[in-house]
Amino acid sequence: MTQTRLDDDGLSLDRIGIYAILLGLVVFYLLPLEAGIVTSFKTMRAYGQTAPFLPALGGFTVAQWSSAVDQLSAGLFNSVLMAVPATVFSALLGSMTAYGLTNIDWRGQVGVYVLFVAGIFVPYQAVLVPLKRFWSQWAPLHIWLEPIWNLTGLGTDYAGLLALTITHIAYGIPICTLLFRSYYKSVSDEMVEAARLDGASIRRIYRRIILPLSVPMFAVTLIYQFTQIWNDLLFALIIVGPGDASVITQSLIGIGQSEAVTNFPLQMAAAFVTALPTLLVYIFFGEQFAKGVTA
Amino acid sequence: MAELELDDLTKVFVEDDGNEIVAVDGVDVTVADGEFLVLVGPSGCGKSTTLRMIAGLESITSGELRLAGERINERKPADRNTAMVFQSYALYPHMTVKQNMSFGLEESTDMPAAEIAETVTEAAEMMGIGDLLDRKPGELSGGQQQRVALGRAIVRDPEVFLMDEPLSNLDAKLRSKMRTELQRLQDDLDVTTIYVTHDQTEAMTMGDRIAVLDDGVLQQVGTPLECYHEPANRFVADFIGEPAMNFFEVEVQGDRLLAEDFAYPVSNETLSTVGDRTELSLGIRPEDIELRTEASSPHDFETVVDVVEPTGDENNLYLTFDPDASEPDTFIATTGGMNRIEAGQPIVAHVPEDAIHLFDADTGQAVKNRSLDDAETLGRAV
Numbered sequence: 001m002t003q004t005r006l007d008d009d010g011l012s013l014d015r016i017g018i019y020a021i022l023l024g025l026v027v028f029y030l031l032p033l034e035a036g037i038v039t040s041f042k043t044m045r046a047y048g049q050t051a052p053f054l055p056a057l058g059g060f061t062v063a064q065w066s067s068a069v070d071q072l073s074a075g076l077f078n079s080v081l082m083a084v085p086a087t088v089f090s091a092l093l094g095s096m097t098a099y100g101l102t103n104i105d106w107r108g109q110v111g112v113y114v115l116f117v118a119g120i121f122v123p124y125q126a127v128l129v130p131l132k133r134f135w136s137q138w139a140p141l142h143i144w145l146e147p148i149w150n151l152t153g154l155g156t157d158y159a160g161l162l163a164l165t166i167t168h169i170a171y172g173i174p175i176c177t178l179l180f181r182s183y184y185k186s187v188s189d190e191m192v193e194a195a196r197l198d199g200a201s202i203r204r205i206y207r208r209i210i211l212p213l214s215v216p217m218f219a220v221t222l223i224y225q226f227t228q229i230w231n232d233l234l235f236a237l238i239i240v241g242p243g244d245a246s247v248i249t250q251s252l253i254g255i256g257q258s259e260a261v262t263n264f265p266l267q268m269a270a271a272f273v274t275a276l277p278t279l280l281v282y283i284f285f286g287e288q289f290a291k292g293v294t295a
Numbered sequence: 296m297a298e299l300e301l302d303d304l305t306k307v308f309v310e311d312d313g314n315e316i317v318a319v320d321g322v323d324v325t326v327a328d329g330e331f332l333v334l335v336g337p338s339g340c341g342k343s344t345t346l347r348m349i350a351g352l353e354s355i356t357s358g359e360l361r362l363a364g365e366r367i368n369e370r371k372p373a374d375r376n377t378a379m380v381f382q383s384y385a386l387y388p389h390m391t392v393k394q395n396m397s398f399g400l401e402e403s404t405d406m407p408a409a410e411i412a413e414t415v416t417e418a419a420e421m422m423g424i425g426d427l428l429d430r431k432p433g434e435l436s437g438g439q440q441q442r443v444a445l446g447r448a449i450v451r452d453p454e455v456f457l458m459d460e461p462l463s464n465l466d467a468k469l470r471s472k473m474r475t476e477l478q479r480l481q482d483d484l485d486v487t488t489i490y491v492t493h494d495q496t497e498a499m500t501m502g503d504r505i506a507v508l509d510d511g512v513l514q515q516v517g518t519p520l521e522c523y524h525e526p527a528n529r530f531v532a533d534f535i536g537e538p539a540m541n542f543f544e545v546e547v548q549g550d551r552l553l554a555e556d557f558a559y560p561v562s563n564e565t566l567s568t569v570g571d572r573t574e575l576s577l578g579i580r581p582e583d584i585e586l587r588t589e590a591s592s593p594h595d596f597e598t599v600v601d602v603v604e605p606t607g608d609e610n611n612l613y614l615t616f617d618p619d620a621s622e623p624d625t626f627i628a629t630t631g632g633m634n635r636i637e638a639g640q641p642i643v644a645h646v647p648e649d650a651i652h653l654f655d656a657d658t659g660q661a662v663k664n665r666s667l668d669d670a671e672t673l674g675r676a677v
């Protein structure tokens with residue numbers, strides 16, 4: 001009853017105020033995005049003559065986008081090559097770890113779990129130097145895997161990309177473990193016991209019971225990890241460095257800056273091209289993601 | 296089919312701070328081949344732990360578990376030839392009914408797929424869920440899920456069925472229906488069964504024998520009627536029977552038992568069984584109290600009806616000696632549902648001497664049980 005009455009005299013001053021504030025916030029948050037999109041379709045001339053958030057009627061062009069895709073395609077390829085396996089393996093290993101720490105009973109598992117949790121809080125900056133030394137001196141993949149680089153013709157630069165992939169997997173395991181563990185705690189103990197009585201081994205229980213039930217949580221970790229790994233620049237700069245194997249975030253830094261004037265429209269287009277895959281992942285896994293978050 | 300022996304089975308849990316908790320303390324029972332044994336007791340009495348030790352889900356601290364004479368303490372759960380039905384049914388939610396029932400055979404045997412499918416279909420028909428084979432547990436009602444859980448156990452063709460309160464998630468009507476069905480099923484399959492419950496009605500109605508457990512200690516093993524009429528101690532007397540037995544703390548004085556509100560004269564025969572004990576508990580089942588209008592014998596006591604609980608077929612009367620108290624102490628008598636009795640009405644309760652139970656006040660051990668001229672033959676005939 002109260003609700004309908006509020007709706008009836010809906011145009012009270014209070015409501016107008018609320019809507020005005022909401023509208024203001026929407027504009028505030030969306031304006032930079034709108035400006036970015038509009039700008040990415042402008043020629044350099046039009047960019048100079050119009051306000052950033054207004055469309056340039058005379059100077060519309062898609063050249064910036066095609067140029068961005070051209071310049072970023074190598075980075076895009078490398079990023080996919082690195083981010084997809086890194087995401088999948090960190091989620092998978094995190095899931096297995098969480099299963100071992102949650103649904104199987106053994107001594108000292110709390111201690112091990114605490115180590116994993118601590119791993120989440122190790123800041124990137126703290127490990128940069130050790131990480132660089134590790135990959136160059138202790139685990140020189142460019143030397144160890146030389147036949148592979150020669151055979152595939154990828155070149156030793158890609159040893160850095162492999163190192164980056166492994167680093168992201170390792171760095172992602174703790175948070176994935178934490179996420180999966182909270183999910184596996186809600187899995188019925190009786191059901192796991194029933195599977196044990198049915199004769200399934202620990203591995204088979206994971207494979208046939210736990211893994212199929214984890215789909216929503218995989219959506220959560222896949223989206224989270226993919227976004228993290230795709231957007232990372234710091235590790236890429238340290239481990240991969242400039243060269244053939246650069247990932248897309250590395251390519252993005254330099255784009256549009258080589259010319260006399262910074263080419264903002266090109267930078268905008270490039271930024272959107274770079275962000276597109278993370279957006280797609282959200283769209284593809286969105287429904288499962290919602291299930292996993294609410295589970 | 297096989298005999299299952301629990302020989303001095305003990306489970307001690309050690310907590311993180313080193314505290315030891317004895318959950319099951321030297322339980323000794325032999326379950327005969329094809330027998331339906333109900334393990335009953337209040338929550339936390341160790342009945343589920345006992346069952347889990349038999350299943351192999353919990354290690355055995357000491358004692359021996361033998362199946363068909365062979366020690367199985369160290370065997371893996373899957374190798375013990377038992378199948379368990381859980382309270383929550385524990386079905387695999389992502390699998391269809393068919394897959395749920397096949398899972399155990401796929402994991403523990405080399406049976407070819409066609410044979411598994413046949414066995415599963417057969418068991419499903421038997422449980423009346425043949426048309427649900429392609430559904431998932433989430434699409435089934437509680438009763439149907441229950442049947443799937445039972446079917447999953449039957450498919451394994453085990454030597455022993457272990458059931459952990461399998462009916463407690465069902466509504467009352469379905470529960471009593473499934474109770475009958477389970478009994479019939481167990482009868483048909485003739486598989487040794489251990490059934491855990493906290494519900495004394497299930498224990499009384501379903502078991503060939505009942506094992507009453509309290510605080511990890513076995514109190515009594517016997518047929519339902521033995522436990523009902525010849526309880527080994529006060530705990531069993533109190534636990535079995537609904538409404539529960541009435542107890543009065545009494546003191547022996549000469550040939551009378553002196554309670555707070557009454558004196559109960561007893562025969563020499565009873566006195567001799569009491570011996571030199573002075574503190575006793577006097578127990579009388581509600582249905583053994585006869586109601587009269589006038590006191591005419593020394594075993595008649597004038598009381599006042601405090602509350603009447605009609606259940607249709609009978610009335611539960613809460614009687615008191617002290618009607619003026621705001622919350623008077625009461626004891627229960629049952630009477631036919633057609634008797635018109637109202638709260639506040641005075642009534643005479645006759646407590647026949649051949650129906651009373653006497654328990655040692657300290658140890659709770661039965662000193663004298665009711666005489667069983669009729670009931671004894673009944674109990675043995677079961």
